[in-house]
Amino acid sequence: MxxxxxxxxxxxxxxxxxxxxxxxxxxxxxxxxxxxxxxxxGDEKGTNPEELIAAAHAGCFTMALSAKLTEAGHPPTTLDTRAEVDLSMEGGPSLSQIRLKVNAQVPGIDDAKFQAIAKDAKENCPVSKALSAVPISLEAKLLG
Structure with a gap:
């Protein structure tokens, strides 16, 4: 279970x-x-479902990326992820796009390997899988 x-x-x-x-x-x-x-x-103080989905996705993706980097022998120093969830009103409210943006400090890894691992984390974290009906893009930057 x-x-x-x-x-x-x-x-x-x-x-x-x-x-x-x-x-x-x-x-x-x-x-x-x-x-x-x-x-x-609107802009009233409070939360909304899209913000909560963004928080869940950012957290899940970041943990998945940390795990995959560590498994590959490159544990990250820091990972900072922003998830942006767009709500479209065309044809009724629907999620139209999600953008994941991560800045990472990962010692000893080249950008090509980092990009491949980040893409795998995006495609396979549980929240990404649950949201697979929505286009999800990834911008992954390796710092330092």
Whole structure:
């Protein structure tokens, strides 16, 4: 049996004027974090599903990349990943694109090998696999 994690969502009211709260009970990362129509489609303070997907993808990809680099004999010094998730409104809301951007310090590796390992991590981390219906691009930079 695998590992199961959960989060909760509570919503009150209609779509545009309603408000909700999201919670990740195990980590406490988001105890009762607000979300609403305007935090998703506007600039109101609060989170939204796309931001949470971006956080999950950045974290999963970064851990996968660290594991694959270490397996290849090149444990990273640092990995800094930004995930950008685009929400398109054409034909109804849908995720239209995800961009992963990673800056890495990895001693003793050449760029070609680093790029190949980063691509493999992008294609095989569990969140990338779950989001495979959405185009995912990767910009991987080897620093120093």
């Amino acid at each position: 695998g590992i199961s994690r959960h989060a909760t969502a509570h919503w009150e009211g209609d779509l545009k004027s309603g408000r909700g709260q999201l919670s990740t009970p195990q980590s406490g990362l988001m105890d009762n974090t607000r979300y609403a129509f305007n935090s998703r489609f």
